[in-house]
Structures are given as C-alpha cells and as structure tokens.
Amino acid sequence: MTKKVVHIITGLSDGGAEGVLTRLCLHSKKARHVVISLMDEGKYGPLLERSGVAVHCLSMNPGMPSIARLFRLVRLIRAEQPDAVQTWMYHADLFGGIAARLAGVRRVFWGVRMSSLEQGKSSRLTRWIAHLSALLSRWVPEKIICCANKAVSVHSELGYQSNKLIMIPNGYDLSRFKADPSMGSKVRKELGLGSGVFVMGMVGRFDPLKDHFNLLDALVKVAEREIDFQCLLVGRGLGAENPTLKERIDDLGLQDRVQLLGQRTDIPAVMNALDLHVLSSCSEGFPNVIAEAMACGVPCVSTNVGDALEILGDERAICPAEDSTALAELIITTAHEWQRNPAIWQVRKSTSSQRIEERYSIDNMVSAYEACWFGTGDRGSRLCAG
Known part of the structure; x- marks a missing residue:
C-alpha cells in the first residue's frame, strides 16, 4: 500500500x-x-x-x-x-x-x-x-x-x-538543468549580448540576505579594470519596478552594465547564457542557484555563506561575505581566466557540471x-x- x-x-x-x-x-x-x-x-x-x-x-x-x-x-x-x-x-x-x-x-x-x-x-x-x-x-x-x-x-x-x-x-533535475549552448545563445541574442562580452549574472530574489548592493559595489571596481562585461540580475523584485535598486545602479554609473530582467520562467536558458554566476549573499543555507548554474556547466564564484564552499569544492572560488573588494577581485581573476585560457575554461565548465551530477x-x-x-x-x- x-x-x-x-x-x-x-x-x-x-x-x-x-x-x-x-x-x-x-x-x-x-x-x-x-x-x-x-x-x-x-x-x-x-x-x-x-x-x-x-x-x-x-x-x-x-x-x-x-x-x-x-x-x-x-x-x-x-x-x-x-x-x-x-x-x-x-x-x-x-x-x-x-x-x-x-x-x-x-x-x-x-x-x-x-x-x-x-x-x-x-x-x-x-x-x-x-x-x-x-x-x-x-x-x-x-x-x-x-x-x-x-x-x-x-x-x-x-x-x-x-x-x-x-x-x-x-x-536537482539534471534533465532540466544541463549544458545547452543553443538555449544560452537565444537568450544572449534576445538581450543583445555578443560572444566577446563577459556575461555574469545572479539569479535570486531581491532580499537583504542576497546582498545585491554588495555585488553592485563590486561591479564598480570591476568596471575600473576596463573589463567588458554585462551583469544580468534575475528574480522577483529585480525588474524596472524596483526604484531603490534602479536608483542605486544609476548612482554607481552601472546603468549600461547591469540588466534587470525580473522574474523569468526560463532559468536553465538564462544560466546557459552566462559565462559566470556570482552569488553575493550575506546569508544562505544551501544555495540552489550555485548548483543549478554548475549543472548547466557555468563556473561560479560566491561569498562564503552556508554550504557554498561544499557545493563549489574550490576555495579559490570563495570570498568573505559583505566584502565588495574581495568579491571584485574574485570576479576580475575569473574574467581574466575566461579571456586568456579558453582551454582551461572549458575544463572548468565540464568539471562544474560533473560535480553536481556526482553529488547532487x-x-x-x-x-x-x-x-x-x-x-x-x-x-x-x-x-x-x-
């Protein structure tokens, strides 16, 4: 029974x-x-x-x-x-x-x-x-x-x-969250993102615990290094209807670097459009978005919250929470690796998806x-x- x-x-x-x-x-x-x-x-x-x-x-x-x-x-x-x-x-x-x-x-x-x-x-x-x-x-x-x-x-x-x-x-349902370059290409085309642009993103609702302002402060420092990047913010409360967030982006001069996509139903496709997923949270339990991005073959960096390090399995991909300078350096180092070592980057992508398949x-x-x-x-x- x-x-x-x-x-x-x-x-x-x-x-x-x-x-x-x-x-x-x-x-x-x-x-x-x-x-x-x-x-x-x-x-x-x-x-x-x-x-x-x-x-x-x-x-x-x-x-x-x-x-x-x-x-x-x-x-x-x-x-x-x-x-x-x-x-x-x-x-x-x-x-x-x-x-x-x-x-x-x-x-x-x-x-x-x-x-x-x-x-x-x-x-x-x-x-x-x-x-x-x-x-x-x-x-x-x-x-x-x-x-x-x-x-x-x-x-x-x-x-x-x-x-x-x-x-x-x-x-995780690995039949849904998986590497699919064609899905990623469609999203990048929709958003006007060329193949030579380093596209990072963060999926997660607008909430103090997600600490999006920490990420924005880090992006200012990344922009100072003259890295050609775009950042996609996806989730509930991350649309144009959020005046507080939009005003902060404008004040920091990031309006041409950050796209507010709001809540979407095609998260696997969005993940596949990213070169890097960034988690800037000041508190987490088991951050699903890291595992979902990795399952799609997307390398990740994160603040050291919850079990983020356990999921990532790489201390080089972790920095302290609420430290925008450390987060910026982590993003910059990763962007340089993406730009200068395509072969190593492909290994990192496949290693990411394999880790999730084996453990989660x-x-x-x-x-x-x-x-x-x-x-x-x-x-x-x-x-x-x-």
Whole structure:
C-alpha cells in the first residue's frame, strides 16, 4: 500500500525551499504527496496540481496565526490521515508541527532551510519562532532535516535537539538543468549580448540576505579594470519596478552594465547564457542557484555563506561575505581566466557540471527523504547524514 506524506509550507512562491518541495513530490515514487500552503498557491501550486499532487491553500497571514486557523489545519491533516508530515521553514515547522501532533500524527519531520539568524537580516518574528521551535524540538519532530551542514551546527548551538538534526543536500533535475549552448545563445541574442562580452549574472530574489548592493559595489571596481562585461540580475523584485535598486545602479554609473530582467520562467536558458554566476549573499543555507548554474556547466564564484564552499569544492572560488573588494577581485581573476585560457575554461565548465551530477542528483535526495520518513530512526539518520 502506497504511503502518504503531507507537506506543510508557508507559501509556494518562487524560492529555494518551494522548488525542493516540488522536485521531491514529483520524483518520489514510494509515497503519495499532499501539499498544504499556509498562504496561497504561488508559483508552484498550479504545477503540483497539474502533476496530480493535491494542494490546499489556507490563505493565512503567517505573521498573525490564529487558533481558528490552527484547528482548521488540524482538521485538514486529520482528514488526510498521512503516514508522515514534512514541514518546511520556521513558520510551518512551528505551526504545522503543532497541528500535526494535535491531529494525532506521530511521524513529524521539520525542514530547516537557513544557516544564520542575524539581527537586521532576519525579522524579529522569524528569530522568535526559531527560538521557540528550539524549545519544542525535543517533543514535536522526529527528525529535523537541514539542507546544509552549516545549518546543522547553527541550529544545534541555537538549542535545537542535536540528536535529531540531520542533513540532506538538495537534489536537482539534471534533465532540466544541463549544458545547452543553443538555449544560452537565444537568450544572449534576445538581450543583445555578443560572444566577446563577459556575461555574469545572479539569479535570486531581491532580499537583504542576497546582498545585491554588495555585488553592485563590486561591479564598480570591476568596471575600473576596463573589463567588458554585462551583469544580468534575475528574480522577483529585480525588474524596472524596483526604484531603490534602479536608483542605486544609476548612482554607481552601472546603468549600461547591469540588466534587470525580473522574474523569468526560463532559468536553465538564462544560466546557459552566462559565462559566470556570482552569488553575493550575506546569508544562505544551501544555495540552489550555485548548483543549478554548475549543472548547466557555468563556473561560479560566491561569498562564503552556508554550504557554498561544499557545493563549489574550490576555495579559490570563495570570498568573505559583505566584502565588495574581495568579491571584485574574485570576479576580475575569473574574467581574466575566461579571456586568456579558453582551454582551461572549458575544463572548468565540464568539471562544474560533473560535480553536481556526482553529488547532487535528484534520486539521491529523494532516497534520503524516503528513508527518513519510512525507515527506522537509526537507518534513516545514517542515510540522511551520509
């Protein structure tokens, strides 16, 4: 008999956790999946429904939970009668975890996606929920699944029950994220980018944790070296409708160097259009965009956040966070390598895709989650941690 897993997530907008949840539901063969969004259907709700996954939306305001909404969630979980409940991110871990226990579900698994909780970068409510969850972690979840080794250590120090913390790295659909020069050429043609231009980019929503201003400050220093480059910024909030970002770009004199593309649905094609993907974040868990770009054969550089170094496997591609000078030097060194050593650059491209294929396949991720949900506690822990 096929087992059922109910997933509870804050929302289904365009984000890393939402994408991982969707890939997990679509590739898991040992379970039937139901998704409950505390908010709305977002980007991924319709995709899940078209693929046969039931989606329920509660239209909640996660910042103002109510007893009535809690018991509505309890009734919904009880009606689904799941074998396991998997929650995603702090709000859903707390609210969904309690609801699942009240519904009589014994096998509850929390999902932690962040690797830092810093004042001024994470909201006060988020930090409060994380600390409360740490207190409840002894009783509510069976396991706490983190997407990064850094997240395991940070949450252990925060007071989460350390013997329940395990790590499952994200997995990727390599039939979608793969090297395809023809797709990249179409995007470059669309944007008016010639083959002799060094094209870098960053995919990720406009958010203080992504630290786009750090990247812009670095690009000013790159431009001073007379490198012919274009930078594509892709993601929610990165369009012309963002006056704060546009004003910053204009003030720095980068209006002819930076293109704001906003949110797009053809991310694999955009990745293939890049010569280099740059991640300028000041905080991450397991940065999906690095793995997705590498899977497309695109070399990456990143600030040293979350498990970025673990994914990249190359200390030369890492610099400190919130240091625009170090990030600029990293980009400049990489641009010179692209320009002067085409043969070495091709090796770097193929090495990037091979690393993701060997370490971060979707099958490995799905198997690890299924072992946690349905295996014995010890067996699931060993598989997940490995």
